[in-house]
Amino acid sequence: MEYKKIRVIISGGGTGGHIFPALSIANELRALNPGTEILFVGAEGRMEMTKVPEAGYNIVALPIAGLQRKFSLDNLKLPYKVVKSVCKAKRLIREFRPDIAVGVGGYASAPLLWAAQRMGVPTLIQEQNGFAGLTNKILGKKARCICVAYDGMERFFPADRIVKTGNPIRSTMRPATPQMKEEGLRFYRLSPERSHLLIIGGSLGSGTLNRSVMEWISAGCPGGENLEVLWQCGRYYRKSVDEFMKRAAAEGLGGSALAGVRPMDFIGRMDLAYAVADAVVSRSGASSVSELCACGKAAIFVPSPNVAEDHQTHNAMALVSKGAGLLIRDSEATQKLMATACALLRGREKIEKMESNALKLALPDAARAIADEIYKIIK
Secondary structure, X not given: OOOOOOEEEEEXXXXXXXXXXXXXXXXXXXXXXXXXXXXXXXXXXXXXXXXXXXXXXXXXXXXXXXXOOOOOHHHHHHHHHHHHHHHHHHHHHHHHOOOEEEEOOOOOHHHHHHHHHHOOOOEEEEEOOOOOOHHHHHHOOOOOEEEEOOOOHHHOOOHHHEEEOOOOOOOOOOOOOHXXXXXXXXXXXXXXXXXXXXXXXXXXXXXXXXXXHHHHHHOOOOOOOOEEEEEEOOHHHHHHHHHHHHHHHHHOOOHHHHHHEEEEOOOOOHHHHHHHOOEEEEOOOHHHHHHHHHHOOOEEEOOOOOOHHHHHHHHHHHHHOOXXXXXXXXXXXXXXXXXXXXXXXXXXXXHHHHHHHHHHOOOOOHHHHHHHHHHHHHO
16 A cells, blocks of 8 residues: 555544544554644643644644533533534635544544535544444544444444454553563562552542542551552542551551552553553553553453443443453442452462453554555545
C-alpha cells in the first residue's frame, strides 16, 4: 500500500481514554508519511486542549459540552452550543480541506463528524468500548468504516463496515521481559521475594479503590504478609490518603504489611509497574483493558458506575467471559476487593492461566491497523 501525504482531521477527547488513542493514530499516520497534515478538533476547556499541543499537534476548540445528568441551567444552553459547534466545524472543514475525518469519541466528535458527513468528507469512527454510545451509533450509519475492539459490535453498527482493529495503546505496553521486571523492581524499590499487586483507578476513578485499600489496612492487612502494593491513589485523593497512612502507622494498623503499601498519585513508568505486577486491580476503561491484554496481566476489574451505558462492565465482561479477568461490582469492592486480590496472588497457576488468556485477546498493533483503514478509504 502506498502511504501518500494526506490531510486528516481527528476529533474527540474529554478523557485520556479518548485522547491517547487519538494521538497514537496521529503518530502512526506521521510515521507512515511525515508530510501528512493533521488537525485535532476538541472541546473548549477539556483535557485535549493541553495534551494535544504538548504532543506537537495543532488543535482547535469547539464550544460544545455534554448534557448534565442532573438538572442544570447549563443544559438550556446546549442547543445553542450544538448549532454554534456545527457551524464552526463546517468552517474548519472548508478551510482545512481534509481527505478524511476520524472520530475517537468525546464531545467534539459529534458536531465535527456530523458536519463532515453532510459535506461529503469520508468519516471513520474508532469505537473503543464493548457497548457503543448513542452518538457513535447515529454517526456509524454514514461512516465508511467503524474500527472496534470487541466482538459482537454488529449490534450497533452495519456489519459490512466493521473492522476489528483493537484500541491503540502506548508502544511500551508489551509482555514484560525478565530484564524489564528486574528494572521495575529496582525502579520501585521492591523485593523480588514478595508478590506484587498494582492498583490503578485513574485520576478521578480511584475513590472506591482507595476506600477498599484503606478498609483492608484498617482490618490489619489480612493476607498481605508477603505482599507489596503499588497503589495509584490519584492526585485528587493524595492528601487524604497520606493522612490516613500517617494515622495507620501511628496506631499500628496493618502491622509489618503496612510498610509494603506504596501510595502514589501518578505512576509515570506504567510499563515497569505492569512488569513487576503479579496481578492488577483496575477500572475497565477501554484503554486500560487493552493495555492489560497487551501486557498479558491477570486483572481484577471494578467497573466504574459513573459512565454512560455502563460500558465499563461490558468491557470487563469481554475478558471475564474468556477467563482473562475477574469482576467485582463497585458496590461490593470495599468488602471483597482486597480479599479477592490476596486470594488470587496465592494461586500462581490461576494467574498464569489468566495471563495466557489475556494475551490471546491482545491486538497490540491497532494504530497501524486503523491507519491502514484510513488509507483504504481515501486511496
